[in-house]
Amino acid sequence: MICHSHPVIKKGNVMLKKKARNKITLVYALILVPLLMYIFFIITPLIISVIYSFNKWSGIGAKQFTGLRNYDRLIHDKNFWLAAKNTLVIALYAVLGQVGIALIISFLMTNHKLKFREFHRTVIFFPVVMAPIVIGFIWKFIYNKDYGLLNALLKIAGRANWIKPWLDDPGIVVKSVSVPVIWQFIGLYMVILLGAVMSIPNDIFECAELDGANWGQKSIYITLPMIWDTLKIAIILCASGTMKIYDQIYVMTNGGPGRSSSVLTLYCYDTTFRIGNFGYGATISVSILLFGLALAGIIQLLMGRRKN
Amino acid sequence: MKKVKNIIGWIFINLPIFLLSLTCIFPVIWLMYSSLKSQQEFTLSTLALPKAPNFDNYIKAWVTARFDTYMFNTTLNSLISLFMVLIISFSVGYLLSRYHFRGRGLVYAIFLSGTMLPVYSLIVPMFIQFNKLGMLNKRFTLWAPYICFELPISIFLVDSYVKGISNEMEDAAAIDGAGLFRTMFQVIMPICRPVLSTVTILTFMHVWNEFPLAQILVSDQNLKTIPVGLTYFTTQYTVDYTLLMAALVMATVPIIIIYLLFSKKIMEGMMAGAVKG
Secondary structure (H helix, E strand, O other): OHHHHHHHHHHHHHHHHHHHHHHHHHHHHHHHHHHHHHHHHHHHHHHHHHHHOOEEOOOOOOOEEOOOHHHHHHHOOHHHHHHHHHHHHHHHHHHHHHHHHHHHHHHHHOOOOOOOHHHHHHHHHHHHHOOHHHHHHHHHHHHOOOOOHHHHHHHHOOOHHHOOOOOOOOOOHHHHHHHHHHHHHHHHHHHHHHHHHHOOOHHHHHHHHHOOOOHHHHHHHHHHHHOHHHHHHHHHHHHHHHOOOOHHHHHHOOOOOOOOOOOHHHHHHHHHHHOOOHHHHHHHHHHHHHHHHHHHHHHHHHHHHHHO | OHHHHHHHHHHHHHHHHHHHHHHHHHHHHHHHHHOOOOHHHHHHOOOOOOOOOOOHHHHHHHHOOOHHHHHHHHHHHHHHHHHHHHHHHHHHHHHHHHOOOOOHHHHHHHHHHHHHOOHHHOHHHHHHHHHHOOOOOOOOOOHHHHHHHHHHHHHHHHHHHHHOOOOHHHHHHHHOOOOHHHHHHHHHHHHOHHHHHHHHHHHHHHHHHOOHHHHHHOOOHHHOOHHHHHHHHHHHOOOOHHHHHHHHHHHHHHHHHHHHHHHHHHHHHHHHHHHOO
16 A cells, blocks of 8 residues: 555655745745846946946936046035035934924823823824925915914914014024924824833833832933833934935925025935036935935944943 | 922923924814915915805816826826735735745845935936936836835835744645645735735825925926925915915825824834834
């Protein structure tokens, strides 16, 4: 009986092997096709941008290899450094504003006295899902000199002397455009930090309460150290996310008045598509990427050290 | 005395959050009721409620300002990207999670490297690439970039979800003689519904709101999307505030509806996407 069935098993084995080989080929194919598409549309442009950053090209005709000349120009370009400075200043405001306010909220959310927790969470997160373009327009209305919501509210509050041309004064415009950016993403960092706060075991808080710790002490000595790693991630995300800020400022001021609220992405867009200098635009693209990576590295270094 | 202290404490805790919530919701409400006013009424009093609410602005935006075209393009782009992202991210995420073939780590690294890249450092080279290939200004121009930008987070989400499903399902399917496709799409895909709905919502939101790529890769009036279309309202209709407001409301309503239905899922998805970095 056993002997008799042996060839059948063997035959089945070969078939199984063949089937398995077909399956592996299929698996490779199913992964390879999307992978190639991804490399073509995401990784190739990255390489192109590095190549073009070493060339002079105006969008038509042949490009001309110029070595490091674009980078030399970048280092001496006052407009670039103004845009870089504005971007970093906005990133700093964003970290302080978004993560700072989100941190305070997540402390408050651990307090028993807080009402309507779910409502607040849903409402504060709402601006995160709105289109940055729409946010830009809404704040343009809010800041409008004549018909703006802000100035109307100031009039009602009897503070007419505080009324300012919010987006037309070069002295305050960077602060003005930072507010919507901060406002839009408080909710995102609130949800991230709250996630970490919720995962702290409740008995730690109960122990502290038994020892007589109040809410402030619990926040500083328990909540803060327990969510430190998440806080670090939030700050990195926030800083590198702000490096990409574009839509809102494009709508609100388009970098104006003059160049006073220009940021790196806007400068890159203008250089490439308004002036038509593709090579130099690619150089700015590469610099945006490097700025983001450097910023993330610096924050990691700073906050990692303080932990010990 | 203690009672007074308690009340002050209660106000101290509740007031700041209440005010923040108010600033998050009031501008949107203001936008909505102002869009029902005429331009004249709006300039007379910025804050007042509309005396005779009407939908003239909506009709005007829809008919004369081409909002219908923008809406159609954005909807089509969203649906096609969504469909492709679901199929691709599910199969790649599933296979990466279940098959430990050679090169798997590299594939994963390539997909995840994309999450580090800001779109803005790719728009110039993408324009050059699309221009050379003659792929600017086509109906399909934005589909591939949109799909690719959504893949990393979607694959990551599917991969970590599938890791939590036990192998028994596949074993049972194999005994029943199901092939790879049937196992993937008829056995595992239904189990993955929660994570796929997260992918759906995130992708839809991102594609619906996307601006820079649409601005640069498409300049044909008939193919423009809502976010790009909105910027034309200010140049063409500089003074008509309430018309623009109506357009902004129409651009936002689908997002509001999805948010009200799925706010928990959206928060979960965004949190998972953010913290993995």
